[in-house]
Amino acid sequence: MTLREIQERFQTSVLAGLASGQAAILDSLRDSPRTDRATLFAVYVDAYRLRLAEFVSTDFAVLRDYMGDEAFGSLVEQYIATGPSHHRNARWYASRLPEFMRESAQWRSDRAACDLALFEKGLADAFDSVDAPALAIDALAAAEPDDWPRLVFEFHPSVAVLDLAKGVARLYSALSDGGEAERADPDDDETILLWRRDDEPVYREIAADERLALIEARAAKSFGDICTLLEFQNNDETLLQRAAGFLAQWFADGIVTKISLST
Amino acid sequence: MSIPSSLGFGLGLRSIYYPDILEHEPNVDWFEIISENYMIPGGRPLAILECIRADYPIVMHGVSMSLASSDPLDYAYLRELKSLAERIEPAWISDHLAWTVVHGANLHDLLPIPYTREALDHVVDRIRRVQDFLGRRLLVENASTYATFQDSEMEEWEFVTEMAERADCLLLLDVNNIFVSGFNHGFDAESFIESIPIARVAQLHLAGHGSYETHKIDTHDQPVCEEVWRLYERARLRFGDISAMIERDDNYPPFDELLAELEHMREIARTADDVRSRSAT
Numbered sequence A: 001m002t003l004r005e006i007q008e009r010f011q012t013s014v015l016a017g018l019a020s021g022q023a024a025i026l027d028s029l030r031d032s033p034r035t036d037r038a039t040l041f042a043v044y045v046d047a048y049r050l051r052l053a054e055f056v057s058t059d060f061a062v063l064r065d066y067m068g069d070e071a072f073g074s075l076v077e078q079y080i081a082t083g084p085s086h087h088r089n090a091r092w093y094a095s096r097l098p099e100f101m102r103e104s105a106q107w108r109s110d111r112a113a114c115d116l117a118l119f120e121k122g123l124a125d126a127f128d129s130v131d132a133p134a135l136a137i138d139a140l141a142a143a144e145p146d147d148w149p150r151l152v153f154e155f156h157p158s159v160a161v162l163d164l165a166k167g168v169a170r171l172y173s174a175l176s177d178g179g180e181a182e183r184a185d186p187d188d189d190e191t192i193l194l195w196r197r198d199d200e201p202v203y204r205e206i207a208a209d210e211r212l213a214l215i216e217a218r219a220a221k222s223f224g225d226i227c228t229l230l231e232f233q234n235n236d237e238t239l240l241q242r243a244a245g246f247l248a249q250w251f252a253d254g255i256v257t258k259i260s261l262s263t
Numbered sequence B: 001m002s003i004p005s006s007l008g009f010g011l012g013l014r015s016i017y018y019p020d021i022l023e024h025e026p027n028v029d030w031f032e033i034i035s036e037n038y039m040i041p042g043g044r045p046l047a048i049l050e051c052i053r054a055d056y057p058i059v060m061h062g063v064s065m066s067l068a069s070s071d072p073l074d075y076a077y078l079r080e081l082k083s084l085a086e087r088i089e090p091a092w093i094s095d096h097l098a099w100t101v102v103h104g105a106n107l108h109d110l111l112p113i114p115y116t117r118e119a120l121d122h123v124v125d126r127i128r129r130v131q132d133f134l135g136r137r138l139l140v141e142n143a144s145t146y147a148t149f150q151d152s153e154m155e156e157w158e159f160v161t162e163m164a165e166r167a168d169c170l171l172l173l174d175v176n177n178i179f180v181s182g183f184n185h186g187f188d189a190e191s192f193i194e195s196i197p198i199a200r201v202a203q204l205h206l207a208g209h210g211s212y213e214t215h216k217i218d219t220h221d222q223p224v225c226e227e228v229w230r231l232y233e234r235a236r237l238r239f240g241d242i243s244a245m246i247e248r249d250d251n252y253p254p255f256d257e258l259l260a261e262l263e264h265m266r267e268i269a270r271t272a273d274d275v276r277s278r279s280a281t
């Protein structure tokens, strides 16, 4: 048999498992002085499942805590069964878990668990996303007041805006501190702004108007356009002040990395 | 051909030990990283690595080059690896005589190959191409294996020796892997070590493993066992002063216990070096 054929058989047999009766690779293996080839090949089969399960448990430790070992174990088993990893780096093997839960008839109905998974993945992504220095607020002061409406912003690559069931972020902190966890409310929503600051993921809840402003700003809309949009939504006279307040807060958070003027 | 000069006695760099290393500057001569742990976009792991790199030599040890795979070489991976190397400036880069991926599906494990002429030609060619791409000699490590193939035409140590000579690569001998594979397949670990060409070995690995009645598993979750220490002594006698380190990847003990193991390794090396210098005179 060629190297390719052996590797194809080996892989198929690991993925199918010994109990499947599809372990054709056994015909190509030898017994050892102490034991038979099936016992030895089982080391690879078991290690495969254990390793993938460990990737998921490590990346979703808080979700596991929330769901309990039994339910989490069955979720992981289903996730592994969706197919082999196509990532070279184990870091990304489990990253489809929130999506898998949302699309699964069984897990979709537990909105708190789905959103907790999304939040936990968001923190992990913020943790090792691309580096970029934050811009100091002085840069804003240096812009001419007449130019403000034309200002556009760039944000730190770690920034994410997540729409979650109300209380999921609080649930996460309680679980990761080992404290009593209040249930999240699946019928109400919260929006969490998440980013990395001083090498650690941080987050805060944001209100509907800041959410809107931030989404538009991240889509490279100018400050003037954002104000117009907020005005349209709210019909509020203190609007300019509030929009300027968001902006100041974004600088204080350290999430703005660049400003320029739209043409 | 010369091998890189010895870095001394090292440990695997694992995130759980960052505080011990950053706060106490322990007496470790060098650290080995798992390259993939730092093949990420940015953030704290890379910042800490650069900080530790400022004080210690680093070598890069990969687990997913899939050198023995029949899939095409993954140049996207190699490009990423090369750019990490440009940033970290490791003393060298290593990976395994194993495959992890076929048809693009990754089993995240170091899988065994038949020791055939066909596999040998294939691996030699791939190592040469990787070395050309990286612009440096690669260290290739013998993996622990649990399966042997009907088709094999030679022994592992014959394969490894010819591979190193023909690919003009260096070897990372894992003496624990030699012990584990020797137990599993019934070959003599010492003879393995004695048959490997001295001029090719640039680094040694030591680690602990799990033991069952019929086989052993390379788990890196235990202290180095007595038999593996004896093999290390044999290797030190044969290969002399080459870089050696302990891999620990699970069931992490307090950092001091790893430092004590490292001290034990130094003692064994001293004894072996005495024997070598006496027999030289």
Ligand SMILES: [Fe+2]
Binding pocket: B141, B174, B177, B205, B247
């Ligand atoms: Fe090793």
